[in-house]
Amino acid sequence: VLFALNQTLLQHESLRAGSLQAPYTTEDLIKHYNCGDLNAVIFNHDTSQVPNFINTTLPPHEQVTAQEIDSYFRQELIYKRNERMGKRVMALLRENRDKSFFFAFGAGHFLGNNTVIDVLRQAGFEVEHTPPGQPI
Numbered sequence: 001v002l003f004a005l006n007q008t009l010l011q012h013e014s015l016r017a018g019s020l021q022a023p024y025t026t027e028d029l030i031k032h033y034n035c036g037d038l039n040a041v042i043f044n045h046d047t048s049q050v051p052n053f054i055n056t057t058l059p060p061h062e063q064v065t066a067q068e069i070d071s072y073f074r075q076e077l078i079y080k081r082n083e084r085m086g087k088r089v090m091a092l093l094r095e096n097r098d099k100s101f102f103f104a105f106g107a108g109h110f111l112g113n114n115t116v117i118d119v120l121r122q123a124g125f126e127v128e129h130t131p132p133g134q135p136i
Contacts, residue, residue, distance in 0.1 A: 003065055003066070003069065004073075007066065029107055033107060033110070034131060035131070078108075078112070078114065082109055082114055082115055082116045082118075083114070083119055085116050086116045086118075086119025086123070087119070089101075089103055093125070102136075
């Protein structure tokens with residue numbers, strides 16, 4: 001836990017000092033969301049809803065720790081959460097076939113791998129992007 005907290009603080013300090021750049025800007029996120037292309041090159045990896053603990057300047061034993069923590073957080077905080085949310089959506093749709101629904105999620109649920117959309121599509125649901133300004 002201390003390792004994770006220290007790495008998170010170091011990462012935020014580096015961002016503030018300008019020695020580390022965020023992998024994407026808010027404008028990038030909005031543009032790709034509006035285009036329905038959140039898996040574009042800048043988002044083609046798992047995004048940092050959790051800090052990236054992988055740092056090549058760490059000693060080898062700390063790099064192993066960083067990799068383990070990073071994997072754990074991605075599994076627990078992103079993948080499992082998206083799986084739970086996807087299952088809740090599916091349950092509502094299946095139990096209420098005669099009703100229409102509108103689901104809104106934060107952008108983090110659509111980025112990288114194992115998104116809510118991936119969960120729904122893997123279960124056989126058809127998901128379509130509706131661009132801004134297009135009537136639903």
